Amino acid sequence: MSGLPIRVRLTLAFAAALALLLASAGLLLYQHLGRSLDYAIDQALRARAADVAALVAQADTGLREAPPNAFVSAGNDFAQVLDAHGHIIDETPGLGRTPLLARDQIANVHARPLPIKRAYRRNVPVRLLVLPVHAQDKRLLVVVGTSLRSRDTALASLRRELVVGGPIALLLVSLIGYALAAGALRPVERMRAQAAALSEAHLDERLPVPAARDELARLGNTLNDLLARLRTALERERSFVADASHELRTPLALLRAEIELALDQPREKNELEGALRSAADEVDRLSQLAEHLLLLARLDRGALRIRTASAELTDVFESLAARFDQRARAAGRHIHADSGTHLLAVDRVRLEQALANLIENALRHGNGDIRLYAVEVGNAIELHVADHGPGFPPGFLHHAFDRFSRADNARGGSGAGLGLAIVAEIAAAHGGTAAAANRPEGGADIWLSIPLAHNRPQQTRSVTTASR
Template identity: 55%
Template sequence: MKRLPIRARLTLAFAAAIGAVLAGGGFLLYHHLANSLDRTLDQSLRARSAGVAAIVRQGDPGLREAPPAPVADATGSFAQVLDSHGTIRDQSPGLRQQPLLTGPLLRRAQAKSLLIARAHRLGGDVRLLAIPLQPRNQKLVLVVGAPLRSRDQTLANLRSELLVGGPAALLLASLIGYLVAGAALRPVERMRTRAAAITEQHLSERLPVPSANDEIARLGATLNQMLARVERAVKRERSFVADASHELRAPLALVRTEVDLALDLPRSAEELQAALRSIGEEADRLSQLADDLLLLARLDEGEVPLRKEPLEVRDLLHDVAERFRRRADDDGRTIDVDAPRLAVEADRVRLEQALVNLVGNALRHGAGTIRLTASSEVDGVEIHVADEGAGFDNGVADTAFERFTRGDLARSSGGAGLGLAIVKAIVAAHNGRVALSTDIAHGADVVLTLPATPALPDLTRDQHGEIAGDSVADGSLVATKGKE
């Protein structure tokens, strides 16, 4: 059954239901008619017997002459009076000289009235009603009967009509069911054909959605939304690859130029050293870029294993601030940390990397004091990294967390625009959110929201000092440090 197409299955189920209804209905109809015919027959037999009994009781021997009652006439009924030996005392004209009841049946009829639903008499099937009569101390039995021919004929006609009409109705209903199922499933087939034609090159195509607001239309709309998401993802992937190769080309071209110049012209040792230094810087940029791209790709694939542990946010912010202290001092900037004791469940290395990217941005793109703050909010722990600079460029703010987004000023400064994308991916891997705070007059304020965990006991500082020591040795973190 499961292997059949839906259309055939629907039709079969429909046909089975209709078949059951028709069979049940036919059965009921037949029995209803049979019962009502029998009832009518019995009523007329009873009326006839009452009439004849009255005549017999009066001692009138004229049963032969008595005209049949009109009701009896319609059914062609007949009557016979028997004595206790089965001898015919009287009977309707035209009956054979043959008792209608004999033996045990006659004896039972002497005791009380007896209805014989079907008996073979007088060359056909008849229905008989026998009642005991005792006129003038005689023991007689009155038997009235009616042929069943017309009743049987009526039922036989109905039976053959049902046997012909039922299957015909069933066939017609099944055909209609088959057509309706086909019509209902046609949009599915249209969607399937179109879906089969949608390839990577034709991702902008959509499935035809029927105008009705039914399950199939909703399925089509949902699939189209999925196609839109796939299209966006593929587009993003393509532009990502294009951007990445563009980013790789620039430092490589610079290296190439430096090398060409160094080889072509006679150059002093200092000039050669400067060229090599420049080449070294470009190599650093390239490897930083490669690290960032690799990390993003692995975060995308969910391949970065997160070693989540309960972290004290205040300690974490102090650690990050400490790492930038020298650079901040050199630039004449300050880094403030203001956080109550709060805990989050996170991978220390990755979360620190995200914060390092943000503080690095605040130092590079922002100005003034950098504030690292944390607070407990309804939807989790919020960590803010804010500065007092000009804030995000208008053109950048909306897409700041997308790959390769960077402001005009930032273009010359060497960043590839992956820092915030990495922050977003790390925070997403922790089931958190990242956003630009909107409620500040000026300066940038990036907000990370992470799911909260119950606060930690106060022994965390030492442990974390140790873990932080480990994390500095981690390759990717060192790489990030190198970049900033």
Template identity: 50%
Template structure:
């Protein structure tokens, strides 16, 4: 059974559907043939029995018309429609009969004795069916009427030939029609397969054809097309990500290469050599920072950004961020300060939280003006941390793309980092089950993160 199931499972779905259809048709046709044969036999037998009873009634009337005249051996009964008859004495002797049936009694003595008391039906006697009934005539006698079964047998043979010869032919035609119907029903799937085989990663907008009827195949094709849309969007983001990453990596590598070539080919003073090496070290730091940012983005895309959640007090985190950036801010004559967060506590990874706030403050220093303010408050079961500046805010056309990778408001890329800072802010917020938002205020721009308390 297992081998048969395995063999069937290897067959094409059209063949399996056709075999299933054929199996159902065999059962239905077999049952119908059996029912038809049974009903036909019953109908033929009922017709023969009805004819025999009618003939017996007619002959009984004829015999009763001879009342007062004793039955004499050797007389003949009239023929009618191929039926034959005899009138027998209680001992089995033939008194009357139709022509050609006066030589031998149609009944045995036991059957005659039974027929003297009641009607007796004998289904088959020498390819004939006979009915015997008592005849109320002096002296007592038995009337026997019979009919040949040859026509009945020929009709049954004809029916059997039609069923067992025409039936398989009809079954084969039905199976062929079932296979064609299955092929027609699966044609949309084949069209989808053909189109899918032609879709390549470089193509845009190629989609699977869907049938007009809103059925299961339509829903399948529509679902696959939606999946293709998501894959295409992901591939587009991947291409942009790789192109931007390559561009960001090329710039510091080019500078580093030039600095090293100059150092190796020119005779430099101690001060120039130290300056060149310092520039190379800065580019190495920039490459290291970019690699770390790319690693965070990649892990966030895979849902594997490591987050060690523990109860974290917000006040020390804000102070740590302001202390870390205070020196750089003073170099640009800027002020970074934090408002008191009181006793706010949030379950979070402190290192990741500081990283997100540091990126937010750095973004405000690079693109805003005036002092930078860090605030925190609790609202609706969440802790909100804001970084506010007094700059021009975000350009309206850039605001929807603030958290996208490598997005920068400055098209010339003349200032700031690689455009990954706020993308990392959003990745860290989402890893904590929170959100990141950007908005414009009357006084300047604002970036905030929200996390559950």
């Protein structure tokens, strides 16, 4: 059943329900007609029995001489008067002087009228009504009867009509139902065919959406939206790969140039050392780039597991400040870290990676002292890294978190423009966001906003590492 096309299944279910409906309606109609015919016959018999009983009471029934129409209509009706022993006292013509009741039937008649629903007289189905009367000082039985032939004929012809007409009606309506179902499902087939023909190269084609604003149109629109999202994702993927290759090319070319230059002719030891050192720098950049690309790829695939554990924010800030202390000192700069005592539910490794990217940027693109601080805003905690540098160029803020975006836009600069993209992804992986702004007093301020689960600040502690 489940292997059949929907339109066939719909039609079958519909036909089955309709068949049941038609059958029960037909049965009800048939029974109703039978009952009303029986009722009419019984009424007539009762009236006739009363008439004959009245005549019997006048001693002479005169049934024999009665014109056929006195009690009988169309010759199908008859009457007989019997005594208690079953002897015929009187009867309508044509009964052939055979008692209508057998002896045991007579014994069954008591004071009340006795209907005999169906009996056979000369193979004709008849209905009888026996009415006991007391007349002429005797107990007599008035038996009236009528043929059931026309009743049976009427019922039989209704039965024939139902048996023939029902299936025809069922077939016709089922065919109409099938045509309707097939018509309604045709847009689905059109969409399917178009979807099957879509190739990766032609994802910009759309599925045909029926004009009506029904479920199928909604399905078509949803599928088209899905296609659009796939298209965007695919384009993003393609440009990511293109940008990544481009970023890899520059350091590789530099590396190759360094090596070729070093091999070109016999070199002094310190010249060779210098070449190797700058080659090592390029290798560093390459491996960092590879790490960033891998991280983003894993974030994209959802393969990066965020293992949240409770971490004390002060510890996070302190260890970051300590990690970058040397570099800051070397540049004559300070890193201040001040945070309330917040217990965070975070993946500490990833969070530190994001904050490290921000500090790295502040060291590389910013100037002056660097401040790490936390602010509780509503149900989230913002972890800020601020500096006193030139800040972001106007207009660049919108793109700061895009992949491979750099304000100077010269490829081959110090970074690949992936740092902030990774920060945004890590924030998102924690259910939060990342944002950047230029501070009114100058310098950039970049922060992650992480939803607070169950941590409240208790006290404020300040850690400062400063260069001397």
